[in-house]
Each structure stands twice: as C-alpha cells, then as structure tokens.
Amino acid sequence: MRTPWPDNRPFALALSHDVDRASKGWAQFLYYISGSVSHLDHRGFRKHLHSLAAQMAGNNPYWNFERLMEFEDDIGVRSTFFFMDERGKFNPLRPRTFTLYRGRYTLDDPKIQHVIRHLEAGGWEIGLHGSYRSFNDESLLGTEKGRLETILGHPVLGVRQHYLRLRVPQTWQIHARLGFAYDSSLGYTRRIGYRAGTSRPFYPVDPTTRKPIMVLEVPLTVMDRPLMEMARPQEQVWRCIEKARGEGGVLTLNWHQCLFNPWEPEDYPAMYAQIIRECQRLGAWIASIGEICARWRTARQMR
Ligand SMILES: [Zn+2]
Incomplete structure (x- = not known):
C-alpha cells in the first residue's frame, strides 16, 4: 500500500498538548484536597x-513545558502545543465555572508569551486552543x-476547541473563514478511538452545498485522561494503532x-513515552499536527 507519509512509512503519529492550565493556584490545591477527603x-x-509538596519545593505541578521539551528533544520528536486565551470568570453562584475558569491564563501573560516564543524557536508548533x-x-x-498571531508574528494554522466543543458543521465553517x-x-x-470512523485526515x-469545507480535519484519537481511566489502557491504544x-x-x-508531571498522576508521562516507543518500533512517521497536515496536502496534490 502506498501511504502519504515520508519514505512510505506505514502510518503517522501526531503529538499534541492542550495547554488548559499553566500553573496551579492555592485555591485549586484546596479544592482538590478537600474533594478527595469528602469522597474518602x-x-x-x-x-x-x-x-x-512539589509546589512547596518550588515546582508548580502544572508548569511542565521544559519537562516536555526535554523529553521530546531526547527522542528526537516535535509536537504541537495548543494555547488558550480564556477570559471567562469564576462565578461562586455557578460551581461549574470553578473547573472552567479557575486557574485560567490569557495570552497577555508575559510568562506565557515567553514560553510560546521559546517553544517555537525550538521547532515546536503553536496552535490555538479555542476557549470554552x-x-x-x-x-x-x-x-x-x-x-x-501577534505574539508569533505569523498566521496560526491549527486549532483545537477546548473540551472538543465542535458544532458540526458550523464550527468548521468558522475555522475555514478565519483561515485555519x-x-x-x-x-x-x-x-478513545476514531469518532469519524477513519484514521485518515479529511475535508x-x-x-447544504455538498462542497468541502476548506479546513482539514485531523481527528483526535487518544486523550490522556479517558485512556488512563479505562481498563487495560495498553490494549485499547494498541487497537487504535x-x-x-x-x-x-x-x-x-x-x-x-x-x-505531564511525575506527581499527579504519576503514570501519565510513562504511558505517553510507551505509546511513542511502540509507534517508533512499528515505523511510524512522528510529527506535529501541522507537519502531518502539510504532508497530507502535498501527497494529495501529487496523486
Ligand atoms: Zn482544553
């Protein structure tokens, strides 16, 4: 079978990280600790x-950019980081807004701007994580x-909506009009799995018009938390592979x-490494989603 991937690799592995939170505040510690006490x-x-304890020692558990960069650099891969600009506010009368907005960050934060530029300079792709x-x-x-784009100085190519909130086809139409x-x-x-029934990107x-919407969908297959909460996660992910x-x-x-920290929960980084190693062993082409998208479009034009 002829595949679209470089050197006719059998399949591709796209790596990405949604940046929902960048640092953990005291209110969140209190919330989660008291929640675990009340639920025994x-x-x-x-x-x-x-x-x-990590936080007290100066390691904010939610700030893992350097850890991820070092890990991916060591194995010679690059990924996509989706950054958010969330401006929704916590409303004590609506408890749901605690999990939605507490600990959020915006793109005005100089520390966030710095890490975005730092990632891009190192070869990582920056995409937009559309707010709630x-x-x-x-x-x-x-x-x-x-x-x-003001931070990057060039157009942003990729988007993933927070909580995967996608209204079909309206959200895709918005994406296309905005030039993603x-x-x-x-x-x-x-x-986990292939929600559209296929592992291949598609337009x-x-x-209504029966015409393609000009934004390439690269479906998301495996997210950390749902996978890790399943019985026998390895078996589940091997099926997707x-x-x-x-x-x-x-x-x-x-x-x-x-x-992606060694404290909460400590086995998430190990599972990420294990999946990458297995895909490497099987000859996958490993890339950011932006690279996957570019390669897919070029291969389609060559056909
Ligand atoms: Zn998110």
Missing part, C-alpha cells in the same frame, strides 16, 4: 498531597487567533501539558 478517595488524597465559548463565536475565536488550515477537535472526551463536507496502520492513517495523541 485515599489515592487522590495522597496524589494531591504529593503535588502540594469560542466554538460558535466567530468574533471571539478570531480575536483569540489574532492575539496569538486544520482542526483537530473531532474526538471523544470520555473514551468535512457542507451538508492497528487501525491507523491498516489505513495508512494517523494516530493523534493529546497529552495535556499540565498533567
């Missing part, structure tokens, strides 16, 4: 105490895109930046 969750309690309400708000998403080259929001939030079709191999498609990973 001993494992969670130990995990959060462990993480608190942006999936059906073109003006909001456009403003967020513009802020990120690809989206990677089509995936499951509570399980969505507008059901088999499908990507069989179709010459892509396995896309999303490992949240804030969870």
